[in-house]
Amino acid sequence: MAKTAFLSLTTFLSIFCLHSQEGPGNTYRLSTNPLQYYFTGYNITLERVQQRFLFGFDLTFKPSYCNSCPVEGGGHGLFGNYWHQNYWNRNYNSITITVYPKFYYADLKKYFSPQPYYRNWWFHQKEASYDNVEGYRFDGLRNELQHVLGIRFLFGKTYTFQLSSDYKFLLDYSFGPGIQYHWMQLETFAGTVYDIYHDYLHEYQTSFALNFQIRLQLGFQF
Secondary structure: OHHHHHHHHHHHHHHHHHOOOOOOOEEEEEEEOHHHHHHOOEEEEEEEEEOOEEEEEEEEEEOOOOOOOEOOOOOOHHHHOHHHOHHHOOOOEEEEEEEEEEEEOOOOOEEEEEEEEEEEEEEEEEEEEEOOOOOOOEEEEEEEEEEEEEEEEEEEEEEEEEOOOOOEEEEEEEEEEEEEEEEEEEEEEEEEEOOEEEEEEEEEEEEEEEEEEEEEEEEEEO
16 A cells, blocks of 8 residues: 555656646645644645646555554544544554645635545554444454545635745645545454454445545645
8 A cells, every 4th residue: 555655646746747837826835734643644735836726636644553452432422433433543554645626716815625535544463442332343353444535625725924035834724525435344353243253254334424624734835
């Protein structure tokens, strides 16, 4: 997966550079989303602006911070569903790739941006457990793989602050609704699912989810 992400980034940067033309209104932005650090993720965003249109590439990687940990979760009851716990599951690695346009209004600050993305969550051969008396629960040696295809429709605003003749500090915030489609493969070895013991259990599940997203980007324009 890391190789795929590297090749995707390399290909994008090559196309980005080949099609870039110097001229009025053609600038670049390099930024990060600090909200990702709350979830121990690392984000980098590269954008090219030409007048009222922007084309961007966003890459986020979240490494695993635990070899075999119980999943503590970020909620209980209605919010305790295991499929909502990915960001709080320290066993997971994840990578997210987004390629998107931004369409600026006449003031060159406000914009609309439809952003399709692909996200992959995974961990292999880890002792993990999730205790949820009201829903899906397990305890055993696990393999988990999740694919997510989604799109978010963001409305935002960009502020720039002059630092020098060539560089500006960038602050960009946006928000809007989104939809995701998940498909998941789960394997349990010598463990329990719903309190029933299995030598081996393979599960496959799919789901749709609506969400609301908030993004903040800090960086530089040059």
